[in-house]
Amino acid sequence: MHQDCKKLVIFDSEKTSFQHIKHFPKFVSMIKKAAIILFLGFSLLQAQTADMQELMSALEISAENTQKVDILISLSGKLLDSDIKKAADYAEDGLKLAKKLKYTIGEAKASIMLGKVRLKQNQLAKAANNFEAALSWAEKNAEAPVLLDFYFHLAQVYQRQNKKEQTEIIRQKYNNLQLKIQQNQVNQSNQEKIDLLQDQFSKQKDSASLARLEVIKAQSATDSAWNIISQQEAILNKQRLELVTLENETYRIEQEKLQTELLLRKEQQELTLQQQRFYWVLAGSAFLLILGLSGWFFYQSRQARKMAQREHLEAERLRLLTAGIAHEIKNPLNFVNNFAEGSTELSAEAEEILDTNEQDLTPEQFALLKELVTELKQNSVDIKKNGLRVNEIVRSMSDYASGRKSKGQPTALNDLVEEQINRAYKSYRAQHSGFDLKIEKKYDSSLTPVEIVTQDVGRVLLNIINNAYDAMLQKQQANKENYTPTLTITTNSQNGEAIIRIRDNGTGIPQEVRDKIFTPFFTTKPTGTGNTGLGLAISYDIIVKDHHGKLKVESEPGEFTEFIIILPKKQVNH
Amino acid sequence: MRILVIDDEKDIQRLFEQRFRKERQSGELEFRFVFSAADALSYLELGTDVALILSDINMPEMNGLELLKIIREQYPEQKVCMMTAYSDDTFRQQATMYGAHDYLTKPIDFEHLREKILN
Numbered sequence: 113m114h115q116d117c118k119k120l121v122i123f124d125s126e127k128t129s130f131q132h133i134k135h136f137p138k139f140v141s142m143i144k145k146a147a148i149i150l151f152l153g154f155s156l157l158q159a160q161t162a163d164m165q166e167l168m169s170a171l172e173i174s175a176e177n178t179q180k181v182d183i184l185i186s187l188s189g190k191l192l193d194s195d196i197k198k199a200a201d202y203a204e205d206g207l208k209l210a211k212k213l214k215y216t217i218g219e220a221k222a223s224i225m226l227g228k229v230r231l232k233q234n235q236l237a238k239a240a241n242n243f244e245a246a247l248s249w250a251e252k253n254a255e256a257p258v259l260l261d262f263y264f265h266l267a268q269v270y271q272r273q274n275k276k277e278q279t280e281i282i283r284q285k286y287n288n289l290q291l292k293i294q295q296n297q298v299n300q301s302n303q304e305k306i307d308l309l310q311d312q313f314s315k316q317k318d319s320a321s322l323a324r325l326e327v328i329k330a331q332s333a334t335d336s337a338w339n340i341i342s343q344q345e346a347i348l349n350k351q352r353l354e355l356v357t358l359e360n361e362t363y364r365i366e367q368e369k370l371q372t373e374l375l376l377r378k379e380q381q382e383l384t385l386q387q388q389r390f391y392w393v394l395a396g397s398a399f400l401l402i403l404g405l406s407g408w409f410f411y412q413s414r415q416a417r418k419m420a421q422r423e424h425l426e427a428e429r430l431r432l433l434t435a436g437i438a439h440e441i442k443n444p445l446n447f448v449n450n451f452a453e454g455s456t457e458l459s460a461e462a463e464e465i466l467d468t469n470e471q472d473l474t475p476e477q478f479a480l481l482k483e484l485v486t487e488l489k490q491n492s493v494d495i496k497k498n499g500l501r502v503n504e505i506v507r508s509m510s511d512y513a514s515g516r517k518s519k520g521q522p523t524a525l526n527d528l529v530e531e532q533i534n535r536a537y538k539s540y541r542a543q544h545s546g547f548d549l550k551i552e553k554k555y556d557s558s559l560t561p562v563e564i565v566t567q568d569v570g571r572v573l574l575n576i577i578n579n580a581y582d583a584m585l586q587k588q589q590a591n592k593e594n595y596t597p598t599l600t601i602t603t604n605s606q607n608g609e610a611i612i613r614i615r616d617n618g619t620g621i622p623q624e625v626r627d628k629i630f631t632p633f634f635t636t637k638p639t640g641t642g643n644t645g646l647g648l649a650i651s652y653d654i655i656v657k658d659h660h661g662k663l664k665v666e667s668e669p670g671e672f673t674e675f676i677i678i679l680p681k682k683q684v685n686h
Numbered sequence: 687m688r689i690l691v692i693d694d695e696k697d698i699q700r701l702f703e704q705r706f707r708k709e710r711q712s713g714e715l716e717f718r719f720v721f722s723a724a725d726a727l728s729y730l731e732l733g734t735d736v737a738l739i740l741s742d743i744n745m746p747e748m749n750g751l752e753l754l755k756i757i758r759e760q761y762p763e764q765k766v767c768m769m770t771a772y773s774d775d776t777f778r779q780q781a782t783m784y785g786a787h788d789y790l791t792k793p794i795d796f797e798h799l800r801e802k803i804l805n
Contacts, residue, residue, distance in 0.1 A: 442771035446792035447697050454704040
């Protein structure tokens with residue numbers, strides 16, 4: 113669209129320029145006519161303004177300046193033929209004023225005028241003096257017709273004075289000048305201009321112009337007016353030509369400018385096109401990249417979703433399987449454990465009866481029965497003990513498989529820790545009556561509630577505390593003198609995380625064992641203690657997988673073990 | 687105090703009788719055993735006064751929870767305690783929702799049960 117507009121402008125300007133050229137001759141002749149009229153008019157006007165009255169009144173209002181000198185000279189000239197006395201006065205006044213003003217041109221002109229006046233008055237010596245005073249100026253600066261007129265008068269003075277030699281010199285100068293003027297007029301300036309016009313006009317085959325040219329040719333030598341007109345015309349023509357040339361030049365420059373502009377525009381367009389192409393390529397690449405990335409993300413998320421689904425499905429299957437197995441085991445186990453316990457009671461009763469009836473039996477019979485009853489009692493105790501072991505294994509197994517689906521809730525960690533310590537302590541004391549320990553609690557009272565699955569984290573705490581008790585009991589049983597089992601619990605908050613440290617001064621964990629403690633079914637505890645090796649594995653899952661926290665262990669064998677539970681304050685997503 | 691025990695495993699009778707031998711001998715506790723939910727409802731229809739019902743959940747035909755619902759409708763005041771080998775929370779929640787007074791998991795802790803019954 114823009115380009116089209118530009119083209120239109122170009123054609124338009126071309127049309128205008130051609131129009132100028134086409135109408136040029138007509139225009140020139142018109143100008144020529146106007147110039148003639150103007151010239152004649154101007155001459156007439158000059159004559160009118162040179163009117164005596166006007167000059168007189170101009171003289172009256174004029175101040176003593178160069179203009180007054182000129183007026184005085186003109187007046188003198190006007191009165192030269194009618195009032196020679198006044199002409200002399202004006203010329204003398206003019207000369208005086210010019211001298212006073214140091215108006216060199218005026219002085220010279222006035223001298224010439226005064227010379228003419230003296231010549232008329234036949235005061236030849238004075239006239240000669242006046243003329244000679246202006247001679248060097250006139251020869252140097254005066255225009256040709258003025259100088260010619262000057263020579264004419266000076267020659268007359270010398271002739272009348274009978275100065276033949278000087279007369280001849282001036283006459284020679286006069287003739288030379290006249291010749292020179294004629295040559296100049298005909299050969300040089302006029303001919304040149306005429307040729308130019310002829311060339312122009314002949315080309316156009318303008319008969320009127322040709323006729324005019326013939327007239328000019330014929331008159332050029334003698335008619336100065338026509339010469340001047342020709343000069344004017346020539347000047348006008350030259351100016352016109354110059355104008356045309358200028359216009360052509362302007363047009364050329366404009367066109368060049370346009371060409372350059374067009375070229376520039378084309379380059380810009382190409383650049384823009386290139387840029388656009390670049391942007392398109394960029395946009396395309398970006399689009400492809402985004403497409404690729406989103407595709408990849410989509411694929412990834414789908415994979416992740418699939419994986420999560422599969423994991424969820426597997427977890428659910430495992431949970432159902434373990435729940436089923438647990439149920440099927442627990443039912444018979446109920447009988448095993450309870451009948452065993454019943455047997456223990458019954459054998460205890462039987463033993464009691466046997467003891468009270470010892471006197472009715474022979475010592476051998478009593479000893480045998482006593483031994484049998486004791487063995488039965490022991491058997492049932494052992495059955496019960498192992499039954500409990502099975503029960504514990506099944507419980508851990510179903511706990512592990514149940515997937516801990518509970519939702520998180522804001523929990524005061526200090527309270528939870530305190531609760532678990534007490535619970536563990538009570539149950540441990542019930543099993544190991546001789547065991548006593550020191551518990552140091554360092555709770556951070558500024559610890560704000562943390563969103564956790566209370567039950568699960570409670571189980572982790574209980575598990576770790578129980579392990580600590582086991583380690584300290586083991587160390588105590590190894591007959592360590594001056595040993596005070598000490599459990600140190602510390603809570604604090606740091607970098608948006610809640611930290612619980614459970615430290616015991618028990619047996620410690622050797623390096624090679626430390627790496628395996630979070631592995632399922634790994635245990636160092638003797639069989640028959642109801643330990644499944646799942647405690648820390650479950651704890652690890654609860655803290656790390658469920659709560660996105662950290663579970664660390666630090667230990668020095670024989671010195672201490674410290675479990676560190678780190679829980680982010682905001683989290684839990686099941 | 688009469689206690690009705692409902693379980694499809696018949697060994698349960700011998701176990702209870704053995705474990706509560708002293709309480710039975712002293713007449714403190716009296717046990718009745720049925721081995722299906724239907725039998726339990728028939729027994730209850732006789733109008734015999736029962737202080738506590740101990741019922742298993744996983745039984746063929748009608749299960750313990752269904753039985754619990756019916757008992758709750760027909761005998762709103764009847765105390766029922768569920769006992770099961772399921773340690774799953776869903777069963778515990780369901781049982782509580784249907785109006786069970788307690789929920790025991792197998793293997794049964796008889797010391798614990800004895801305390802509950804006598805207090």
